[in-house]
Amino acid sequence: MGTIKLLSVLAVISQAAALLTSPPKIVKQPTQEELLFQVALPGEVDKPFIIECEAEGEPAPKYRWIKNGKPFEYSSYDNRISQQPGRGTLVVSKPRDEDLGQYQCFAENEWGTATSNSVxxxxxxxxxxxxxxxxxIITAEEGKPFxxxxxxxxxxxxxxxxxxxQxxxxxxxxxxxxxxTLDPEGNLWFSNVTRNDASGNxxxxxxxxxxxxxxxxxxNKVYLEVKPTGISPALNKHEPVRQYTTRRNERGLKGKRVELYCIYGGTPLPLIVWKKDGSxxxxxxxxxxxxxxxxLVIKSPRYEDQGTYTCEVSNGVGSAQSVTIPGQCRRKRVHATRIKHCATLQSSDVIHLSRTPISRSPTAPFFTVEPEIQNKAEGETAEIRCEAGGTPAPQITWIHNGVPIDQTPGNPRRRVSNDGKFIIITDLVKKDTGNYGCNATNSIGYVYKDIYVNVQYDLGANHIMIPTDHRQVDRPSNNVPGDHRLITCVIPLRNYNNQFCA
Structure with missing residues (x-):
């Protein structure tokens, strides 16, 4: 009897497993940022690179690529480009100049087509x-900035x-x-020149x-000659003079390192004190x-870093100098900081400037509500939501099985909201299974996520409806007292009370 019961359970599990179909899901894909490669120079060894693409699905998905919007047949590249077995990842073993371009991967099976990032x-x-x-050969005057x-x-x-x-x-x-001091443009500033700075050997x-x-x-080599002044170095003094300061409009992104420069010349070497809002x-x-x-280095700008930054410069000669750099950050969700340089050089210890309103800095799109995978049964309703922020405000478009949704066959039970923030599909049937991608784009960049709606057959109350998880439970053995064994159960995500366990 026990054997018959076990065979019956195995038959049910086998039937349930047969229903475990799903569209592809991208698990590895190219970065949204650009991907760099090197071309070997004559005499150098080739430096291979890969463009990642891997997906899960049942049945196992097949892969195809496009390059610059057209089908990409990697096999026509004299075996220097290949695809990893069982994956979509491209391996470029001998990079060439013509490999430059925009690449995108598609993973597809009979239930849908998943789309990767475009890189x-x-x-x-x-x-x-x-x-x-x-x-x-360049000549500089001793004691003066250069x-x-x-x-x-x-x-x-x-x-x-x-x-x-050299x-x-x-x-x-x-x-x-x-x-x-080196400025961001690559120029080398001497606060003051000494005789030891002259080029010898x-x-x-x-x-x-x-x-x-x-x-x-x-x-090229630059030889520096120093013209002596005939004055003792101890008496050769010059008040501070501005050489390089942060430009008037400096854009910073939230979380991205920001550097504010305050390079002054003078003899003796000027002392610099940084202040924020006067402190x-x-x-x-x-x-x-x-x-x-x-x-001044702000490693990871935050909203709290907004304010007026001042560098005060003095060396005991003449009047103290200061440069004020007002900076503002927008709300955290904008993911951006903007530093605005309103620098006016004045002979005063402190400059008081009112904060100047500035427009929101352009930022790449980012998800505020990400679309999520939907596992449903026939007759139910699927709602896919997608919202994004950014400046300018991003436009949301939808991709269905690798094609813009407005170019796919119509579905009277499917509706896309006017603002593009959600899709609703009512009275689901098995053929509604498929992939949906949300693409939020503005002039700065894009963000993309591909998910699927997986609709399983409803075979009645005595059968599993959405067998999408396998779990192990610790259950006492009926044959040996005190003996516990791990038994695999197939569990529907919608109802954990329906479990197939022997």
Whole structure:
């Protein structure tokens, strides 16, 4: 009798398992940001890269790709592009320039088509500096501020620019001096020039580094001659003079590092004090100072960081100088901070400026209500909601099985709200099973999420309706007292009282 009962239960479970169909669900996909790759130079080893795409579903989904809006047949690329077995992930073993483009993956089975993020694949590169004729010799006056200008080469991503000292034999040495400061544009500022700054057996060289490529390029050598003043260095004094400060309109994004610059020259070396709303700023985990106090770093801007920032500069010569930088943050949900620089240089210890209203900074879309997977039975109603914020206000569009919903066959039981924030499907039937993607887009970017509606047959009260979960329970054995065994149960998500357990 026990054997017959067990076989009956197994038959029911087998029947339930046969009903466990589902549309594809993307579990790995490309980043929404651009994907970089490198093309090997002559003599270099190829540097493969992948474009991820993997999905779950029953039956197992098949994959296809589009590139720049057209079907992408990777097999026609002389075996240098392949697809991972059982997955949709593309493997580019020998990257070439022509691999640049916009890629998107589709995973499909008989119940629906899931759509991945669309990713722009771009080549990382770093060009060389422009060559100049002969060596460059520049003269600076002792004791006065000075600037070495750098014209960095083009590259993607933008290279990190810095200055180094290069010897006659090509040896390189870093610059670490409180009188020398690099601005964001790559220029090297001397707060004041000393005789020791003159080039002897070394030259100043601007360098550009590609972090992604782990490659750097050197510019032309610049030899610095220092013209002595004939005055004792102790008597050679100059009041503070502004060299570089943060630009008048500086946009910052919430959570993205912001740097405020206050570079002044003078002899002796000027002392800089940063204040917010008139109060000195103390270094903390979120706000620090760099470049010997010439840079204020807000590591992860928050709403509380809005205010008026002032750098006060003095060196005991002339009057103290100050620059005021009003900054405002919008509400947290906007995910943005904007720093506005209203810098007017005046001879006063403190400048009082009223806060200037500023428009909301443009921000990429972000979900405030994300669409969620819907597991339903026939006859029920599915409601898919999707809301997003951003500036400008994003437009919401829907994708159904990889196609814009307005281009799919009509369904009299399906309705999309006028504002696009939800879809309702009433009196569900099995053929309503499928994938739905919400795409929120504005001029800054987009955010996308693909989900599915999975409708299971209703076979009556004695049968499982939505067998979408398997669980193990600890149950005493009927044969051996005190013996406990783990037994697998198939459990419908809508009603945990209906469990198939032996």
């Amino acid at each position: 722009f694949v771009r080549k990382a590169e770093l060009n060389s500096f422009k060559e100049t004729d002969g060596q460059q 600037k070495l200008t750098c014209e960095p080469p083009d590259g993607h991503p933008s290279p990190k620019v810095y200055w180094m000292l 010897g006659d034999q090509g040896q390189l040495k870093t610059i670490n001096n409180s009188r020398m 070394y030259a100043y060289t601007c360098a550009a580094k590609s972090i992604f490529r782990n490659e750097y390029k050197l510019g 000195p700023i103390l270094s903390s985990q979120s706000i620090t100072q760099d470049n010997y106090g010439k840079t």
